[in-house]
Amino acid sequence: QLVVHGMGVHDGYDPTSQSQAYEVLASWSLPTSDQVAVVADRQAVTDYINTAIAKRHSLPYEIDGVVIKVDDFGMQGQLGSTSRAPRWAIAYKFPAEVVTTTLLDIRVNVGRTGRVTPFGVMEPVKVAGTVVEMATLHNAHEVVRKGVLIGDRVYLRKAGDIIPEILGPVTEVRDGTQRAFVMPTHCPDCGFELAPEKEGDVDIRCLNAQHCPAQLRERLFALGSRSALDIESLGAKTAAALLESGLIANEGDLFALTESDLMRADYFVRTARKGEEGDQLGEAGLSLIQHLEAAKQRDLWRILVALSIRHVGPTAAQAIARAYPSMDAIASATASDLESVEGVGAVIAESVVDWFSVDWHADMVNKWQVAGVRMEDAISDGPRPLEGITVVITGTLEGWTRDRATQAVQDLGGKVSGSVSKKTDFVAAGDSPGSKYDKAISLGIPIVDATGFAALIEHGPGAARALAISG
Secondary structure, three states, X not given: OOOEOOOOOOOOOOOOEHHHHHHHHHHOOOOEOOOOOOOOOHHHHHHHHHHHHHHHHHOOOOOOEEEEEOOEHHXXXXXXXXXXXXXXXXXXXXXXXXXXXXXXXXXXXXXXXXXXEEEEXXXXXXXXXXXXXXXXXXOHHHHHHHOOOEOOEEEEEEEOOOEEEEEEEOHHHOOOXXXXXXXXXXXXXXXXXXXXXXXXXXXXXXXOOXXXXXXXXXXXXXXXXXXXXXXXXXXXXXXXXXXXXXXXOOXXXXXXXXXXXXXXXXXXXXXXXXXXXXXXXOHHHHHHHHHHHHHOOOOHHHHHHHXXXXXXXXXXXXXXXXXXXXXXXHHHOOHXXXXXXXXXXXXXXXXXXXXXXXXXXXXXXXXXXXXXXXXXXXXXXXXXXXXXXXXXXXXXXXXXXXXXXXXXXXXXXXXXXXXXXXXXXXXXXXXXXXXXXXXHHHHOOOEEOHHHHHHHHHHOHHHHHHHOOOO
16 A cells, blocks of 8 residues: 655655645645644654554554654755754654463474474464464573463563564463463474483474474475575475475485476376366476476575574575585585684584584485585686675665675675674665664774665775765
8 A cells, every 4th residue: 555755856846844745745646644743842742652652553554653754844954864864854663562361372383403492372462463373482491481371361562563472471360270381301293302402402302303294394494495495386385295295205305306206296286177188287386396496506505504504594604605615515624614714603613514424414415416406606717806895784775685685795706794893894784774884884884875885796896985975
């Protein structure tokens, strides 16, 4: 739904205030907000905010705050703008809404690395605009720390208006029927005994990684995600169908699948149409085969993420793949070797070495390679104008997705970091850049917008510095 809040480039009409512009836009039959108000003083602003909080969920669209603007355009011009935002406007974000509901049960979920996570099942309740029935409780220690019992009335909010979070119990309404949660001793999916992976771990895990159905489903789903192999047709239902039909024993069998294999599972088959001889492979099966074939040519770092090695996400995987551009080289590296890679600490290094020491993991990598999955990155002989350049990307860069911007820097030999430091060469700042922008200002690091970032990619550091707004 379109709601018009202002004018862009215009000619022949020059409104003197924000409110006047709204009136004209409405007179042109453009959809404007009926929540706009012009107020005279600070108290009136406070009253407006309180009213907005009270009626936020009755609006036909979700809001998480109020924008307060100086109405007069002349005053706006005098106040001007910083490089980040206008001085004549400020956003007020609503405090998180807290509601109460009944905690009906506490159950556990088994994730792709075997981590067993308790979560609360609640009476459905509307909070921050959506109905919530479940919320994570992280681990058994967190359940104890929060002091919640099954059957409790609990306080609930959405952290950042996004993630449901149980805050604690409403103790004054307890009636003695509540009971404590007991963490299971065996995996609810495969029956394997649960235990910490290492001494001192807070989390308990199902260590049956090779055969646990829950872990297999989650790993398959994860390897198809955008941050891994980006296999659009490999969703949760497809992952479950592959396992339940027995088409694959684990993810090692994935890339060897054929159309005839998929015909053995009802999920992938469509009934024959008039004039066809026998059932045919349906759209889900055809798409999966096509997308698996494309995924075989993904960059090495994506293959590394797809292996579901603990602690190895896209950032660490990219750092490792830059230093060791083949899977054989990664598998042969020692923990000390890996730890010397910038951005890879001891925990990640040990996790990678531990993963490759498991026989069935090595078998899985071998199966993928035999099936045609590319296990090394091509070393470019072309120019690398960003060699030795570190870029931090923050906010939303117009015309770029985060993945595409990152890839563009890396393709030219540069490094993309997740944090700003004295070693950072450029900060590419889009809309809503956050604290990284402020740190770049304080350190005097060159900051470029989308135009400056494009100059960096197309013409190199010199062109980008000429367009930088700081540093």
